[in-house]
Amino acid sequence: MSIGPALVSILRQGSYLIASIHTALDDSQMIRFQEDLIEQIGQHRSRGVIIDVAALDVLDSFGSRTLRNIAEMARLRGALTVIVGIQPEVAFAMVELGMGTGSVFTALDLEEGLAYLSSRVSSSSALST
Amino acid sequence: MPKFGAHRTSDVSDAPEERSEVAALMPMVRRIVGARVSDRAAADDLVQETLVRVLAAADRVQPGMLEPYAIRTARNLIASGWKEQDRHKRNQHRLVDLRPPAAPDEEMLQREEHDAIAQALAHLSDQERQTLLAHEVSGQDTxxxxxxxxxxxxxxxxxxxxxxxxxxxxxxxxLxxxxxxxxxCRPVLRALxxxxxxxxxxxxxxxxxxECAMCARLSEPLIRRGQQREDEVRIRITADGDIVLARQGARELADRIGFSRTDLTVIATAVSELARNIVRFAGEGEIFVELIEMPRCGxxxxxxxxxxxxADVEQALADGFSTYHGLGLGLPGARRLMDEFTVDSEMGRGTTVTMTKWRQKG
Known part of the structure; x- marks a missing residue:
């Protein structure tokens, strides 16, 4: 697993984490990604998480569920999650399969995702102060 | 091709007027068959078969009715061909042997690597060697x-x-x-x-x-045996990682006959669900993907x-039924994604799921 190019990257951008999946992940890699991401939210005290899934070939029931779990865990850790880059054909297959991302917010691309986060995160932090 | 047809028909009947009448039907029969059968060779065969039958029946058919008779015959032949093929496909899995088929290149390698073979033969017992040689070389039946x-x-x-x-x-x-x-090593390699x-x-x-580097290297050709055909792919499923291999294999194969990107993803998603079921419930198994041409491309x-x-296939096909910590979407979801879907399961014996996606026209 340690050889070859990285399967995912988790980058810090201010108070956000930008997690990109670079290739198709199998189930255990997906679980490891989930663990890494949740851990880093705590490490970096992140307020928002963007998960870029543009490179995923398929979002089947397991993949969708894992993304939902990540978003829920991140929420419990105080971070807001946005999923970006779901490809049109992947979206089609997810709907046909009967899957969705539930209540998790989605955006078309990274830019939209960041815009959404900054509108939500700054307003909620403004309220709390 | 028309020449060949005329020659064939002349074997059946010598009456020249009948022959020319039947030969005149050829373009029409060809059109009917061509519209339903995409494979050129199969279509030619059906045209020939139709003409032979029409010719054989020519003296029994009322004058002027030869053309409708030919149309009917052609259609019947096509339909019975499809029926037979469909029956064969549906029952195919019953004949399947989970062991990989014997490699067709064995004989060639025997010639090329004569020494290695001789050495290998020396490792067999006399009885084994005699039986093998009697069967393979002398052609004595079992x-x-x-x-x-x-x-x-x-x-x-x-x-x-x-x-x-x-x-x-x-x-x-x-070698x-x-x-x-x-x-x-030997028992392991033999088992593989x-x-x-x-x-x-x-x-x-x-x-x-x-654990063993040499067995890892030697087992590769043993396991890969029988994966030579172009229009099919067989993926052994034993772990998580194979789920990804299976769906990618299916996607690549389907891509060759021009499925849309959406359909490729749909197929890959369905394969992913089935492969995961194998890993979850059976531990190991295989995914076999093949391109089909009849009755349509798919x-x-x-x-x-x-x-x-x-235990209960109906229940397993119902939405939300799940025996592990999932969403219960595996089987019903895959069924929704594909055009045809059948589950064959026997307690204690295993499960076979067969599903088909047809390629949309255009």
């Missing part, structure tokens, strides 16, 4: 071999399979020019060579291959395992 040995044809065939499996292993070892490093899953588990083949996926089986 029944007469069984008579000689006071055994049954089935037992001889099984024995031959085991001998071949051993021979493959010894051949590879002879390497080494002896295996541990006592466990024969494709006998139970034996592989008994000798701990999977684990050993991970891709067929067969997922099989020798796992515990599904």
């Amino acid at each position: 029944r007469s071999l069984a008579l000689e040995q006071g055994s049954t044809a089935g037992a001889v065939a099984a024995e031959l399979n085991r001998t071949r499996a051993r021979l493959r292993v010894e051949y590879l070892l002879a 390497e020019g080494t002896e295996p490093p541990t006592d466990r 060579s024969s494709g006998d899953r139970r034996r592989q588990r008994e000798v701990g083949a999977d684990l050993h291959v991970l 891709v067929r996926v067969v997922a099989r395992d020798a796992g515990p089986g599904i």
Whole structure:
């Protein structure tokens, strides 16, 4: 697993984490990604998480569920999650399969995702102060 | 081609006026068959067959009715061809042998690597060698071999399979020019060579291959055996990672006949669900993907395992039914994604799921 190019990257951008999946992940890699991401939210005290899934070939029931779990865990850790880059054909297959991302917010691309986060995160932090 | 047709028909009847009348039907028959059968060779065969039948019936058919008779005949022939093919496809999985088929290149390699083979043969017992040579070289059938040995044809065939499996292993070892490093290598390689899953588990083949570098290298050609055809792909499913391999294999194969990107993803998603079911419930199994042309272009996926089986298939196909911590979308979801979907399951024997996606026209 340690050889070859990285399967995912988790980058810090201010108070956000930008997690990109670079290739198709199998189930255990997906679980490891989930663990890494949740851990880093705590490490970096992140307020928002963007998960870029543009490179995923398929979002089947397991993949969708894992993304939902990540978003829920991140929420419990105080971070807001946005999923970006779901490809049109992947979206089609997810709907046909009967899957969705539930209540998790989605955006078309990274830019939209960041815009959404900054509108939500700054307003909620403004309220709390 | 028309020349050939005229020649064929002249074998059947000598009456020249009938012959020309039937030959005149040829373009029309060709059009009817061509509209329904895409394969050129199969279409030509059907045209020939139709004309032969029409000609044979020509003196029984009322004058002027020859044309409708030919149309009907052509349609019937096409329909019965499809029916037969469909029946064959539907029952195919019953005949499936989970062991990989014998490699067609064996004979060629025997010639090329004569020394290695001779050396490998020397490792067999006299009895095994004699039986194998009698069957493979002299062409003696298993029944007469069984008579000689006071055994049954089935037992001889099984024995031959085991001998071949051993021979493959010894051949590879002879090519390497080494002896295996541990006592466990030979049994493991033989189990892999024969494709006998139970034996592989008994000798701990999977684990050993991970531990032993030489067995890892030698087992590759043994496991890959029989994966030469272009229009099909077989993926062994034993772990998480194979789920990804299976869906990518299916996607690549389906891509060759021009499925849309959306359909490719749909197929990959359905394969992913079935492969995961195999890993979750049976531990291991295989996904077999093939391109089909009849009655339409499409891709067929067969997922099989020798796992515990599904107690209630109806229930498993219902949304939200889940026996592990999931969403219960595996089977019903895959069914929604594909055009055709059947589940064949027997408790304690395993499960076979067959699903098909047709390619949209255009």
